[in-house]
Amino acid sequence: MISAFWRRWLLPFTVLPLLPATLVNLFAGREVALAGCLLGIALPMLATWLMRRGRAGDAQLAAATMGAAAALVAFLGAEAGPVAALLLGAGAWGGTRLLYTGVAEAPAPPPPAEPAPPGPLDDARARLLRVTETARRVSEPRLVPVAVAIGAVLDEFERRPGRLEEARRFLGVNLDGLERIAARLAAGAEPPPGLPALLAELEAGARGLRDRLREEESAALEVQVKVLGDRLRREGYG
Incomplete structure (x- = not known):
């Protein structure tokens, strides 16, 4: 079973296949595909940051971010149809939800205390x-x-x-x-x-x-x- 520590560090590795594709699209001048690759790199980094923060609800946000990344890469980078992109996004979302089931999340920090009002003197x-x-x-x-x-x-x-x-x-x-x-x-x-x-x-x-x-x-x-x-x-x- 994968420990919670390693599960937090799996998300950055999902962008590795996109690195050569980003370079190819950059030199080929494919702007739409390049945008899809860049979003496919940036969104998993955001999901990694959310999981590192570990507040309540961050696992769900990270799963939604990974789903959006997969859908955008498929639709923009691979020029897949909208149905295929949505299916791939749903699969990435569901897989991320399963991956992070049971990971402990810290409660949201309490709001900062209001400063004491100034004294009359x-x-x-x-x-x-x-x-x-x-x-x-x-x-x-x-x-x-x-x-x-x-x-x-x-x-x-x-x-x-x-x-x-x-x-x-x-x-x-x-x-x-x-x-x-x-x-x-x-x-x-x-x-x-x-x-x-x-x-x-x-x-x-x-x-x-x-x-x-x-x-x-x-x-x-x-x-x-x-x-x-x-x-x-x-x-x-x-």
Whole structure:
């Protein structure tokens, strides 16, 4: 019995008789017969690729491809009548179906997972990355701590989706200003004397906002703990 491995490699050998016929028709100028030979070579190669892929339904497609190849070679290459070509094609189709009966086929791969939708602050993070790259390119490292501080504020706002409007207001002042500074420096502007103080103010403001957000959460947790403790004692569980 022929193994499944060798059955996958039998199809390319069916084109060997067509190779000399292709050369003869080429030099003889028989264009129709040449087209039939070329199709008789190309279609079995396609069937071989289908069987190598091995997905569900590929064996049936390969059998239909081999049937079409035999019919076209007979009709165009051998100038057989349409009835004879169809009979030969049906024989090739049936023989290929029998040859590949029982060959294991892999299921079709699942469709690729849809990419996750962008987060509300992903654009701001991309802008911060561009600012950092610009700072390194123009040798102005004083921009980097400000970008890091703004990124830390974004981390805090991402944990609080209900305060995105406040995040947008913060970015509209701090990140927009930092971007404009980076763009001017990239265009060749010389840093003015007041730039270090402004950058320090931007960094301090971002760090202060981050600390305030954390303090608010800590205070809210403290109140929640106190309320829960009072309720436990009131219900007699404390």
